[in-house]
Amino acid sequence: MNSIFNSLGSNYSFNFVMLALKQIISDSDDNNSIDELHKYLEKTYNGNSYLFYKGRDAIEFSLRILLSENEKDSNIKGKVLTQAFSCFAVEEGIKRAGATPVYVDIDSYSTNMAVETLNKAFAKNPDSKVVLVQHSLGIPVDIVSIKKWCKQNKLLLIEDLAQGIGGVDSVGEHLGKYADAIIFSFGRDKIIDAVSGGAVVFKNLSEKQKQKVEIILTNDLQKLANNIIFKDMIYPAITYFSRMTHDVLIGKIILKLSRSLGLITSPTISKTSKICLMTSEYAELIKRTFIKLDKQLVHRRKIANFYLDKISNPNIKIVNTKTNIETGSNLRFSIRTTQVNKLIKLMKDNNIYLSDRWYRNAVDCGKQDCSSAYKLGSAENAEKLASEILNLPTHQNITLEKANKIVEVLNKF
Numbered sequence: 105m106n107s108i109f110n111s112l113g114s115n116y117s118f119n120f121v122m123l124a125l126k127q128i129i130s131d132s133d134d135n136n137s138i139d140e141l142h143k144y145l146e147k148t149y150n151g152n153s154y155l156f157y158k159g160r161d162a163i164e165f166s167l168r169i170l171l172s173e174n175e176k177d178s179n180i181k182g183k184v185l186t187q188a189f190s191c192f193a194v195e196e197g198i199k200r201a202g203a204t205p206v207y208v209d210i211d212s213y214s215t216n217m218a219v220e221t222l223n224k225a226f227a228k229n230p231d232s233k234v235v236l237v238q239h240s241l242g243i244p245v246d247i248v249s250i251k252k253w254c255k256q257n258k259l260l261l262i263e264d265l266a267q268g269i270g271g272v273d274s275v276g277e278h279l280g281k282y283a284d285a286i287i288f289s290f291g292r293d294k295i296i297d298a299v300s301g302g303a304v305v306f307k308n309l310s311e312k313q314k315q316k317v318e319i320i321l322t323n324d325l326q327k328l329a330n331n332i333i334f335k336d337m338i339y340p341a342i343t344y345f346s347r348m349t350h351d352v353l354i355g356k357i358i359l360k361l362s363r364s365l366g367l368i369t370s371p372t373i374s375k376t377s378k379i380c381l382m383t384s385e386y387a388e389l390i391k392r393t394f395i396k397l398d399k400q401l402v403h404r405r406k407i408a409n410f411y412l413d414k415i416s417n418p419n420i421k422i423v424n425t426k427t428n429i430e431t432g433s434n435l436r437f438s439i440r441t442t443q444v445n446k447l448i449k450l451m452k453d454n455n456i457y458l459s460d461r462w463y464r465n466a467v468d469c470g471k472q473d474c475s476s477a478y479k480l481g482s483a484e485n486a487e488k489l490a491s492e493i494l495n496l497p498t499h500q501n502i503t504l505e506k507a508n509k510i511v512e513v514l515n516k517f
């Protein structure tokens with residue numbers, strides 16, 4: 105059996121690799137796929153959509169629109185209640201908008217914030233303007249209660265679907281339904297993985313906000329460099345061939361070489377520092393991946409249910425529940441152990457590579473240094489979960505046979 109990976113381009117099929125390579129020679133001025141993606145998002149999520157190079161661009165843009173007091177305002181102020189147990193990319197988007205992240209702890213039994221933890225953070229920061237929620241690892245947050253809370257306290261709600269696309273809430277409505285703005289990231293290892301890409305859908309823009317949109321889109325964008333697009337479009341090929349040949353050393357060499365040549369870099373660090381518009385190459389990949397979303401969700405759910413049924417080691421705590429497997433996107437299946445590094449090593453000895461775990465810290469910066477606004481000790485549950493969590497893969501390359509191999513190693517641990 106081939107090596108098993110959590111990430112390393114595991115969402116890509118051979119056809120996807122070829123489609124990405126084809127984008128390098130296709131006409132990048134052809135805006136058909138951009139138009140089609142706009143139409144799809146606007147129909148599905150019922151609002152005005154804007155497409156960007158990264159999810160964090162969409163976060164910056166949405167805050168600059170929602171928090172600006174007038175259309176000429178270039179200096180946004182305002183506190184954003186955002187979740188500890190997240191990645192630095194979210195904070196980067198908030199800070200780039202000029203807003204201030206205020207970290208909200210997760211609850212003790214899930215991977216997401218809750219009304220109780222929101223109350224605590226809001227009591228200390230009553231001047232907060234926005235709540236930014238995420239559905240970490242595909243487990244839906246209790247969005248019905250959070251929406252109610254936002255309404256009572258007069259806060260705007262931004263719902264980040266980067267990891268939750270396709271999930272439903274406790275009353276069966278699609279995630280994103282109650283938000284003032286919905287954020288998407290189509291970056292590496294997300295549900296819709298097009299190597300990169302971001303979007304926002306606004307539900308109700310005022311005339312002033314529409315003017316602000318035009319001002320930013322006309323004056324304040326960075327152009328996406330061709331070499332960035334080129335590297336992104338060859339990423340599926342590099343990872344596909346290195347996964348295929350990993351067991352015979354060639355894959356490891358391809359990977360090492362690609363990293364030293366700068367062809368593969370950390371997804372946490374953006375190669376751009378301002379808002380960039382999405383180009384047609386990414387839109388084409390995103391559009392094609394959305395077509396297979398339902399099939400993907402069924403597969404992920406099947407694998408998650410398999411883990412839930414078969415893991416029997418009393419030393420392993422399971423984070424997912426039957427309910428959130430049925431309602432969520434199941435991006436990954438989460439377990440907890442107090443010996444996470446030992447378990448990662450045991451997995452690796454069995455050719456199962458799970459070290460890319462979400463999240464290693466309350467605010468995860470990958471292997472890079474970043475100066476996060478998060479204050480150590482301020483979100484106990486997030487820190488504890490980050491020290492214990494390990495995510496099992498549910499992507500398309502995980503057959504029941506492979507899932508069983510993972511379970512066998514786990515149950516002997």
Ligand SMILES: Cc1ncc(COP(=O)(O)O)c(C=O)c1O
Nearest residue numbers: 158159160191193238266289291
């Ligand atoms: C929940 C969430 N939102 C937003 C982002 C930002 O994504 P991007 O890398 O596209 O900026 C990420 C990235 O990992 C994420 O996990």
